[in-house]
Amino acid sequence: MKKQIGSVNCLYHLPTVLVGAVVNEKPNFITIAHLGIMNDRPPHHISLSMGKVHYTNAGIKENRTFSVNIPSENLMTQTDYCGIVTGKTTDKTTLFQIFYGELKTAPMIKECPVNMECKLAQIVDFPTHDIFIGEIVQTYAEEAVLNEERPDLFKVKPLLFDMNSKRYWSIGYPLGNCWKVGMEIKKKMQE
Ligand SMILES: Cc1cc2nc3c(=O)[nH]c(=O)nc-3n(C[C@H](O)[C@H](O)[C@H](O)COP(=O)(O)O)c2cc1C
Incomplete structure (x- = not known):
């Protein structure tokens, strides 16, 4: 029996x-979970949905660059903190070691095993949110989390966000190979 629960994401x-x-000439970090992948072929574009009230938005608009850093489970507390306090009144830079890449104005976090350096491509102007679409110009990854030159989820251990339970979740186990397990049905259909 299905129950209607309203418009729930x-x-x-x-x-x-x-x-x-970089906001007002100083690096700042904001916690974001409402993000997306725009395309899966180079040049790769990703999107961020960021409330217009946030301090970080002005810096992205000014420099037209930003970074996307993936924290592992061991950075849960610092990550949550960056989503509680604002750069308007609090310096969040002392939490991390910061480095810069080729764009020069996208501060990245050394302690995060994966960092994507992005160039702003477009802003979609929603009434309450800026949707920033960025092109990934370079990705930096700790060698220890790589498997055949690609980040291994088991090693990265990302923090999975669920708004409905308001909890961070841990990654589970692989179930099967994409574009492969479905072939079983395709083959049967062709018999
Ligand atoms: C787990 C988590 C996820 C969040 N995701 C988003 C998000 O996707 N979009 C958004 O606008 N704010 C999000 N926030 C809220 C901002 O991170 C928060 O308001 C932050 O303090 C703003 O920082 P700033 O003012 O220094 O830019 C999230 C907060 C947490 C704790």
């Missing part, structure tokens, strides 16, 4: 990331 979980930008 059930797309969670989503990975929790720390978005970095």
Whole structure:
């Protein structure tokens, strides 16, 4: 029996990331989970949905760059903190070691095993939110989390965000190979 529960977003979980930008000439980090993948072929574009009230937005608009840093489970407390306090009144930079890449104005977090350096491509102007679409120009990854040159989820251990339970979740186990397990049905249909 299905129950109607209203307009409830059930797309969670989503990975929790720390978005970095230089705001008023100082690096700042904001916790973001409402993000998306725009395309899967280079140049790769990703989207961030960021409330207009946030301090970080001005820095992304000014420099037209930002970083997307993926914290592991061991950074849960710091990640949550960056989503509680604002750069308007609090310096969040002392939490992390910061480095810069080729764009020069996208601050990245050394302690996060994966960092994506992005160039702003477009802003979609929602009434309450800026949807920032960025092109990934470079990705930095700790060698220890790589498996054949790609981040291994088991090693990265991302923080999975669920708004419905308001909890961070841990990653589970792989179930099967994409574009492969469905072939079983395709083959049967062709028999
Ligand atoms: C787990 C988590 C996820 C969040 N995701 C988003 C998000 O996707 N979009 C958003 O606008 N705010 C999000 N926030 C809220 C901002 O991170 C928070 O308001 C932050 O303090 C703003 O920082 P700033 O003012 O320094 O930019 C999230 C907060 C937490 C704790």
